[in-house]
Amino acid sequence: MKKEYIFTPGPTPVPHRVGLSQVRMVHHRTAEFGEILARVLDGLKFVFQTDNEVMLLTSSGTGGMEGAITNCFSQGDKVVVFAGGKFGQRLVELANYFGLDTIEIQHGWGDCADPADLEKALEADPGIKGVFLTQSETSTGVVNDVEAFGRIVKQTDALFLVDAISGLGAVDFRTDEWGVDLAISGSQKGLMTPPGVAFVAVSDKAWKAIDTATLPRYYFCFKAARASQSKSPPQTPYTPAITLVQALDVAIGMLREEGLANVFARHELFARATRAAVEALGLRFVASDHNRANVCTSVWSPEGLKSGDLVKHLRNDYGVSIAGGQGQLKGKIFRLGHVGYFDEFDIVTQVAALELGLKELGVPVEIGAGVSAAMKVLAEG
Ligand SMILES: Cc1ncc(COP(=O)(O)O)c(C=O)c1O
Structure with missing residues (x-):
């Protein structure tokens, strides 16, 4: 199961x-x-x-x-x-x-x-x-x-x-x-x-x-x-x-x-927590600093890892679906979603799965670094 x-x-x-x-x-x-x-x-x-x-x-x-x-x-x-x-x-x-x-x-x-x-x-x-x-x-x-x-x-x-x-x-x-x-x-x-x-x-x-x-x-x-x-x-x-x-x-x-203002604030917070995790894991963003969306966080796949392999691994081993790249970014990036019905624990689960998946695929990440960074942002609000 x-x-x-x-x-x-x-x-x-x-x-x-x-x-x-x-x-x-x-x-x-x-x-x-x-x-x-x-x-x-x-x-x-x-x-x-x-x-x-x-x-x-x-x-x-x-x-x-x-x-x-x-x-x-x-x-x-x-x-x-x-x-x-x-x-x-x-x-x-x-x-x-x-x-x-x-x-x-x-x-x-x-x-x-x-x-x-x-x-x-x-x-x-x-x-x-x-x-x-x-x-x-x-x-x-x-x-x-x-x-x-x-x-x-x-x-x-x-x-x-x-x-x-x-x-x-x-x-x-x-x-x-x-x-x-x-x-x-x-x-x-x-x-x-x-x-x-x-x-x-x-x-x-x-x-x-x-x-x-x-x-x-x-x-x-x-x-x-x-x-x-x-x-x-x-x-x-x-x-x-x-x-x-x-x-x-x-x-x-x-x-x-919930009220639209609160809905937007929730998306902004979850995007910020996800970005903090990505940074803590030493990964690189696709979007530049000032224009990152609150809908999903796009991340370059680490050197030597096809993003599709990471997506498949997370789905097959953990039941966690994230998105790969599309068009010219296919295979090169993965996207962490935080749009719609998400709560704090979805953000933490997604980051935790990412850490485990990367580690298992041979990427040297510090387990817990992303989760900890995301948790800190979530705790501070
Ligand atoms: C910004 C944007 N435009 C268009 C589409 C296409 O919409 P649909 O797949 O619902 O036809 C999507 C879906 O991913 C989208 O995110």
């Missing part, structure tokens, strides 16, 4: 009461489900910190990215996309796939996107229709300054699209205050729910663009979603992932109970 721990930065641990809420099957065209959906739609506004309508889509987060693009843009529209990681790169791929005229701004994997690059791009081409940015780039463990980008985009006619798939419900994300026109997220990270539901908060500016945008869309049509969600009680155009909506209802209730 091996106890299992999921410490990946998505999917993330699901609280028991969230999981249990999925046991009962309710029909989606009933007043009972309508009430649940109404609470969830309202709760999503709370977590997105927005008055905008939030579209609820049955898909993983990528469906939200696709929906945001196909509803608001037309072939040949010029967009600036920041691509400093696997998920920024996915925005580039989607933009290219749907025939947008993509200005791709590459920044180092481990560095954050620079608002000055956006200013330059906008100066060079005032016809830009969209700016695409990832808030928390889960593949590199970097957080971007959405607020700074928002200030720049607000002064233009361009739409500001932000992938907040791993950031929402973990780090501050102020959709309205920061001027985000298309704020995208998913269920399986900060929202502590299994994967399968995506959300997009759509601003008035984006709704105006939807009226004239011509890219083809069907399943992810926002007008259809809005028409159904506006009914009383609200509905969805097609069969939704009913049990996931039930689960979200409970998970958002937990976030409300």
Whole structure:
């Protein structure tokens, strides 16, 4: 028997009461489900910190990215996309796939996107229709300054699209205050729910663009979603992932109970404790000092050790799931998750497993050094 721990930065641990809420099957065209959906739609506004309508889509987060693009843009529209990681790169791929005229701004994997690059791009081409940015780039463990980008985009006619798939419900994300026109997220990270539901908060500016945008869309049509969600009680155009909506209802209730400020403070503390452990073990961070995300900590694998081997070892020997690298970082880094339903003891367990795993794979680490450093941060708060 091996106890299992999921410490990946998505999917993330699901609280028991969230999981249990999925046991009962309710029909989606009933007043009972309508009430649940109404609470969830309202709760999503709370977590997105927005008055905008939030579209609820049955898909993983990528469906939200696709929906945001196909509803608001037309072939040949010029967009600036920041691509400093696997998920920024996915925005580039989607933009290219749907025939947008993509200005791709590459920044180092481990560095954050620079608002000055956006200013330059906008100066060079005032016809830009969209700016695409990832808030928390889960593949590199970097957080971007959405607020700074928002200030720049607000002064233009361009739409500001932000992938907040791993950031929402973990780090501050102020959709309205920061001027985000298309704020995208998913269920399986900060929202502590299994994967399968995506959300997009759509601003008035984006709704105006939807009226004239011509890219083809069907399943992810926002007008259809809005028409159904506006009914009383609200509905969805097609069969939704009913049990996931039930689960979200409970998970958002937990976030409300804790309060967003406390949720963000918890993530900040756990990120700090994890970083202290990594430093104490003499390991190197992928992200530079000022831009390390509170969602996951990305670490270079020690010389001579493929990160995939460490990930496999921890899973097979200890039942502990951490994440390896993705894209160009595959095999080279590992990522320690601390997003969503984590407590102090999850942080300590993850670090303890890491220490044992590294030692067993021949890396000379001092057993207990990381745990002790993490514990000290946790004790001081
Ligand atoms: C920042 C970010 N964007 C996009 C995605 C893709 O989301 P999904 O796998 O839910 O389609 C992820 C998932 O890991 C992510 O972390």
